Amino acid sequence: MSKLYQVQQEILNYLLNRSTDFKLLNKDSCDELDIYKSLILNSAEKFLASGFQHSYTLLKSKWREIIKLYLENFPSQSPIYFMIGKNFPEFIKSDLFQKKFSYPDFLGELIEFEWTKIELFNSDEDQKNKSSILNPVYKILKFNYPITQIIAYLADEDISLEDKITTEIETDSENLFVYRDTESLQIKTFMLSDSVIEVLKYLEQGLSPEQITDLLCNTENSGQISQIKQELFYLLENLKKLNILIKY
Amino acid sequence: MFKKSHFKNYGLGLGLRKDLRKNILELGSGLINWLEIVPENYIYRGGINQKNFQQVLSSKIPLIPHGVNLSIGTAPDEGHKVAYDKYLLEGLKDLFSQIKPPWFSDHISCTRINSIYLQDLIPVPRTFEAVEIIANNIKFLQDYFQLPFLIENPSYYSDLIEPELNEVEFINKILKRSDCGLLLDVNNVFVNAVNHGYDALRFIDSLDLERVVQVHIAGHLENYKCWINNKVLGILDTHGHPIRKEVYDLLAYVASKTEIKAVLLERDSNFGDFEAIVEELRTIELIL
Secondary structure (H helix, E strand, O other), X not given: OOHHHHHHHHHHHHXXXXXXXXOOOOHHHHHHHHHHHHHHHHXXXXXXXXXXXXXXXXXXXXXXXXXXXXXXXXXXXXXXXXXXXXXXXXXXXXXXXXXXXXOOOOHHHXXXXXXXXXHHHHOOHHHHOOOOOEOOOEEEEEXXXXXXXXXXXXXXXXXXXXXXXXXXXXXXXXXXXXXXXXXXXXXXXXXXXXXXHHHHHHHHOOOOHHHHHHHHXXXXXXXXXXXXXXXXXXXXXXXXXXXXXXXX | OOOHHXXXXXXXXXXXXXXXXXXXXXXXXXXXXXXXXXXXXXXXXOHHHHHXXXXXXXXXXXXXXXXXXXXXXXXXXXXXXXOOOHHHHHHHHHHHHHHOOOXXXXXXXXXXXXXXXXXXXXXXXXXXXXXXXXXXHHHHHHHHHOOOEEEEOOOOOOOOOOOOOOHHHHHHHHHHHHOOEEEEEHHHHHHHHHHHOOOHHHHHHHOOHHHEEEEEEOOEEXXXXXXXXXXXXXXXXXXXXXXXXXXXXXXXXXXHHXXXXXXXXXXXXXXXXXXXXXXXXXXXXXXX
16 A cells, blocks of 8 residues: 555544544644645535525534534535535434534424525436426425425524524424426425325326326216316416426 | 647636626636636536536637546555546546537645545645656546646645655656646745745746646735634635735746746635726736
8 A cells, every 4th residue: 555545544534533643644744734624614614504504594603513523424525516515414413413412303304405405406407307397406305394484484684593593393294396497597495285296206207197187086086087187287287387397 | 748839829817716707708808818617616517507607618718627626646545556536537528528628737636535525635745656646647637538637736734744855846757757737826836935935936947847838826815824723824825815916926937937828817716896807817918
């Protein structure tokens, strides 16, 4: 094994706080590496604070400590910078974070939502999947908390930070279709009921509206066929208007 | 075989950053003849980023990639001759096929260890062994992309271990062993000269200037205090501050000693008033 390889393993261990026992790096080198550590953290803190802006509102006072622990335990394995946020939801749900910091119960879901927005904003799925009926840049998220309401609450400047942190929010399940609008290229959300999720699942499989109607009628009262057809028609029209359905 | 005469003259360029894109396109050609892109920002990306990039592509202004994550200073694992990330290389190959650059470049640094990206330019110890490792990595990249490669002299804040070579010797040996070109960053020369106490002009005189193809010029920050150990660093290379006269003087000095095929103003933050950036471009133009 080359000496350079060994030095670089020590550098990695120092930067990730995994060891203090070095054979090749001396105390001065470690002090100098602290400059790099500080620069790496400065950029990550700034980037993650803007990407996870609502979570940041709640975690601001401990942000540096949180990001340091995150980078040490979930370092990025991607050459693309925005991907440093990829494992943030997993970190927040891990014992590493949960045993050390206090946080509201909905935080894990909030962070998952925020990461999904970053991921979809940058996604190249539309270039890979050009024949899809559904907008190809989307994710369906099922939450136990009313995440959209929570975000509105956190963004409300009339509410104090203290209240935002301490107010207990009750569970109330929410299903969201998070997607990138094909025209504005901005990320949008659409609230889903269980039946709409089912329709989306069929659309994803490439079924036509007639086939979907048949399937839904098999599981419902066949006397309601015309009503189901009409409701499906309105739903599909709406999904089209919202750029969720793009080749219908 | 490297020959400076094989490189076309591109003149003055500016780094394409998302905050500058509109201003650059409005400014049009004339002052800026080409744009440098950080290629990692344009691979595997869709949405607005891709749309804006396509708009720049359609403007026909030449684009030259300057990477940050090729990590030519990474030592390969046991049993491997070179160290590279297949995912990154495939993304770059696809991008290069769109922009058809005349060359590409990256820093003499290590940004990836094992499979972890460090998100900063970590220096490479200046040893004979490192020269061989870097040269092998560069040769592999030049073969893979079938393009000339330039190494950039980075700013550095640590030697890490006792060096076997000084900075100039290290750079010259890499240039020779890998047969690549040099992207000389005159701001980095200034930053290193101040931080490590050497003479910048002497440093430039000792370089293999026949291999200088491109030059970077940028601003820096003085007296950076590291919040981890409270130590103060003489100068931090930021690309976010106005260019100092001493750095312009270094550019003039290099231009008087060798032909430069492309000069780039690097500005990565504190974009503020675009007119101030245009002023800096005009100053560079006068020097050239």
